[in-house]
Amino acid sequence: MNCNVPTDIVFSFTGFAMRGGQTDTHHDGWGIAFFEGAGVRHFVDHEAAVSSPIAELIKRYPIKSKNVIAHIRKATQGVVALENCHPFVRELWGRYWVFAHNGDLKEFHPELDGAYRPVGSTDSERAFCYILQSLCRRFGDRRPERAALRAALGELTREIAAHGTFNMMLSSGGELYAHCSTSLHYLVRQYPFETARLSDEDVSVDFSQVTTPDDRVAIIVTQPLTTNEAWTAFAPGELKLFLDGMPQPEGYA
Amino acid sequence: MNCNVPTDIVFSFTGFAMRGGQTDTHHDGWGIAFFEGAGVRHFVDHEAAVSSPIAELIKRYPIKSKNVIAHIRKATQGVVALENCHPFVRELWGRYWVFAHNGDLKEFHPELDGAYRPVGSTDSERAFCYILQSLCRRFGDRRPERAALRAALGELTREIAAHGTFNMMLSSGGELYAHCSTSLHYLVRQYPFETARLSDEDVSVDFSQVTTPDDRVAIIVTQPLTTNEAWTAFAPGELKLFLDGMPQPEGYA
Structure with a gap:
């Protein structure tokens, strides 16, 4: 979720969490990260989202944030364990970065120089470490302008996606980057607002x-x-930048 | 808390959280981190611990861990904000490290080379980044033997404590290091176990x-x-290493 004002994710998370073991088979852990200023609230659990007491709290407690990344896991690589739950959080350029991945990367073992090392054993965390290391190598210790960052992420996601399925989201708080390899959809809710109905629960x-x-x-x-809103599918290979609740056109800086 | 078997912290946290705005004035946020294997569950909140819904969850939900670090904040440097809540979490040598600080450091502005940069504005996070950077510079990309790490942390904590008050805890999962500048106490609960009574609540x-x-x-x-157990005070300047629920003698490796 990417918004122009701090918004709670209770409604969307309620439907999403059902897929973590009830309406879908992603029952090998889950996680969610909320940006709040430069800070991050990060919740991970190796229990299925449908039965996790922490997921229950998230459904009841309206944490407001402009950027939220959530994930439900179906283990493809790496055991069911807390250290393998997404999203992952690391620091770069004095900001926290949050990353989640849906997919599976084959024979992806990039050389990691030690600046960012995986703690767990997933292909996903390896990809995240590789992205941060590559940004660091390319831009040094200063965050580049948005256009340069977007272009670099476009190259990196293409390179990684060549190894398999790489639907992913990445944010350091202001912007949210989303890359589609096989399946990603988005929706912008804005005035005039209407009623939305979840697909996974009668809410x-x-x-x-x-x-x-x-x-x-x-x-x-x-x-x-949701069943009654018009979702837009990403094109395969597309990297979108969301800012203030809107996808930003190519070339936006 | 440092244990030889995964243990829940519900009892101790119940008393501790009361000091976050009720029986003491540390009401500017709180946080807790639980190691679970190589993974970490990390909860932070800028609300006072006594009134935080997340603290309420921690009191009710027995998360079992061999190493837990918790903190209630009284802001001395840095605004009341999520990014300034302890404990802080960063990665070094492919493990997460968790750090919390009680105290106040004056004129502590070490040169940070970019490998670990503070996200918030506290002296504490600066000290944590400085510790990790120094370990990285000294030992390169391999974790050293325990004795060498302990000696290095002894030097680093002495150096930092020269700037003010530096009661701190640091853990990467197995061991827990605690440094006392002005006030730190410990207790080992083991067989035969008895009844313990909290000081801050009638429990x-x-x-x-x-x-x-x-x-x-x-x-x-x-x-x-607690009021009915024998706590041992640390000596000022002392760094203790806890492992499997016990302080380890100097020279232990």
């Missing part, structure tokens, strides 16, 4: 009752979360 | 009912948490 919310006309919220997900 | 627990004879748990805290 609806009338967003016009809980928003102001200036609010804008982008939801990006592998499979659409 | 007792009979540990003989919830333990096995082989369990051993060290609790390290700035001020004793």
Whole structure:
């Protein structure tokens, strides 16, 4: 989720968490990270999202954030263990970066120089470490302009996606990058807000009752979360940049 | 807390959290990190621990861990914000390291080379980044033997403590290092277990009912948490290494 004002994710997470063991088979752990200023609230659990007491808290406690990345895991590489749960969090350029991956990378063993090392045993954490190391090598100790960062991430995601399926999300708080390899959809909720109905549970919310006309919220997900809204599919190989609740056109800086 | 078997911290945290705004004035946020294998569950909140819904969850949900570091914050440097809440988590040598600090460092602005940069604005996070950078510079990309690491941390904590008050805890999962500048106490609970009574709330627990004879748990805290147990004060300037629920003698490796 990427928004222009701090927004809670209770509605979307309620549907999403059902896929962690109930309406889908992603039951090998889950996690969610909320940016709050430069800080991050990071929750991970190796239990299935449908039965996790921490997931229950997230559904009841409206944490407001402009950028949230959540993940439910189906173990393809790496055992079911806390250190293998996404999203992963690392620091680069004095900011926390949050990363989650849906997919599977084959024979992906990049040379890691020690600046970022995987703690767990997933292909995903290796990819995250490789991305941060590559950004660090390319741009040194200063964060580049947005256009240069976007271009670099475009190259890196193409390179990594050559090894398999690499649907991923990455954020350091302001912007959110999403790369589609096989399946990613998004939706922008903005004025005039309407009622949305979850696909995975019998829950609806009338967003016009809980928003102001200036609010804008982008939801990006592998499979659409609601039955009555128009979701847009990403093209395979596409990297989108979301800012203030909107996908930003190519060349935006 | 450092233990020889995974143990929940519900009892101690219940008393400790009261000091986050009720029986003491550390109301500017709180946090707790639980190691679980190589993974870490990390909870931070800028709300006072006594009124935080997440602290409430921790009191009710028995997360079992061999190493836990918790902190309640009284802001001395840095605003009340999520990114300034302890404990902090970073990666070194392919393991997560968790750090919390009680105290205040004056004119402590070490040169940081970019490998570890503070995200927030506390003296504490600067000290943590400096420790990790120094370990990295001294030992390169391999974790040294325990004796060498302990000696290096002894030197580093002395150097940092020269800038003010530096009661701190640091762990990468197995061992827990605790440095006392002004106030730190510890206790080892082991067979035969007895009943303990919290100082900050009217709660007792009979540990003989919830333990096995082989369990051993060290609790390290700035001020004793219970009224009827014998706490041992650290000497000022002392760095202790805890492993499997016991402080380890100097020279232990």
